[in-house]
Amino acid sequence: MKLRQFGNTDLYVSEVGFGAWAIGGGAMVGDTAIGWGEADDQTSKNAIFKALDRGINFFDTADIYGLGHSEELIGKTLGNREEVIIASKAGNVARSGQFGTDYSKDHIIKACEASLKRLRRETIDYYQLHSAGLSNLQDGECTEAMQMLQKQGKIRYWGLSLNTYEPNPEAEYLMENKLGSGFQLVLNMINQKALPLTKKASEAGYGIIARMPLQFGLLTGKFDTGAEFPKNDHRNKRLTLEVIDAYKKGMKDILPLCEKYGLTKTELAMSFILSHSEISTVIPGIRTAEQAEKNTRGITQLQEEDLQMIKNADLDSLMEKIIQQG
Numbered sequence: 001m002k003l004r005q006f007g008n009t010d011l012y013v014s015e016v017g018f019g020a021w022a023i024g025g026g027a028m029v030g031d032t033a034i035g036w037g038e039a040d041d042q043t044s045k046n047a048i049f050k051a052l053d054r055g056i057n058f059f060d061t062a063d064i065y066g067l068g069h070s071e072e073l074i075g076k077t078l079g080n081r082e083e084v085i086i087a088s089k090a091g092n093v094a095r096s097g098q099f100g101t102d103y104s105k106d107h108i109i110k111a112c113e114a115s116l117k118r119l120r121r122e123t124i125d126y127y128q129l130h131s132a133g134l135s136n137l138q139d140g141e142c143t144e145a146m147q148m149l150q151k152q153g154k155i156r157y158w159g160l161s162l163n164t165y166e167p168n169p170e171a172e173y174l175m176e177n178k179l180g181s182g183f184q185l186v187l188n189m190i191n192q193k194a195l196p197l198t199k200k201a202s203e204a205g206y207g208i209i210a211r212m213p214l215q216f217g218l219l220t221g222k223f224d225t226g227a228e229f230p231k232n233d234h235r236n237k238r239l240t241l242e243v244i245d246a247y248k249k250g251m252k253d254i255l256p257l258c259e260k261y262g263l264t265k266t267e268l269a270m271s272f273i274l275s276h277s278e279i280s281t282v283i284p285g286i287r288t289a290e291q292a293e294k295n296t297r298g299i300t301q302l303q304e305e306d307l308q309m310i311k312n313a314d315l316d317s318l319m320e321k322i323i324q325q326g
Contacts, residue, residue, distance in 0.1 A: 001055025007207030017058035024066020026232030037233035182207035267298030
């Protein structure tokens with residue numbers, strides 16, 4: 001596993017990281033699924049250990065994942081190991097059966113303390129504001145909280161996990177004011193909207209975490225003929241037959257690259273992202289040892305002509321269907 005420097009920090013992260021949303025389990029907030037269905041803790045622990053064996057040293061979680069269970073499981077399994085790099089997030093909250101946000105200084109500080117306890121760590125290596133908006137940043141409470149936590153040694157570095165599909169003036173705000181050290185953003189073969197930002201942010205010294213590399217599993221191809229998900233799996237409203245049909249039509253000119261490079265669909269999707277040197281790490285969701293194996297093999301530098309072909313592909317209809325499903 002290759003390591004890449006995370007922006008201008010002294011963190012060197014595995015180019016493939018461990019996305020820990022799914023191991024939080026099938027959490028619900030009211031009638032809204034905020035997880036990936038039920039998860040078995042022993043299976044999740046096995047996935048974490050296999051990830052370590054495969055050279056993964058970067059684990060990304062959040063206090064909202066499984067309503068704290070993802071952090072707790074990582075804490076029990078990894079503890080305060082120095083050789084791993086832990087990233088977490090704060091700002092999304094579940095209160096009185098409602099999903100919401102809280103970027104107040106008081107909440108961010110308390111959330112960090114709670115995350116440290118669940119993670120069984122003295123310091124969180126990289127702490128993120130979970131989808132904070134421009135008004136939240138301009139208000140200043142959340143950025144002040146992050147700077148205070150950094151001075152206190154409770155976090156080493158901090159940054160912003162950006163919204164999924166919208167333009168991101170929040171990233172511009174941090175860069176203009178020289179705040180934070182990195183961004184987490186959505187990037188995959190379907191959703192390439194963040195590519196211009198990755199270049200600009202990297203040149204400004206920010207580390208880049210690419211999430212949703214497989215678009216909730218769509219780019220693995222395993223749902224080509226449809227899929228059914230339980231109520232407590234957020235994909236039950238996202239990976240519809242309409243989206244899957246649009247995927248097969250939109251990707252028909254791209255998927256032959258699998259044969260050219262001798263890659264699986266998963267390996268092609270991961271290779272596309274990591275063929276961009278601006279990316280520090282990509283974090284596929286991993287919930288089994290098998291997935292830890294599959295998501296860390298076959299990484300290949302794609303030729304420039306093939307990268308351009310993927311970038312020029314007509315994926316607008318597919319993106320529109322995905323956005324409609326949330």
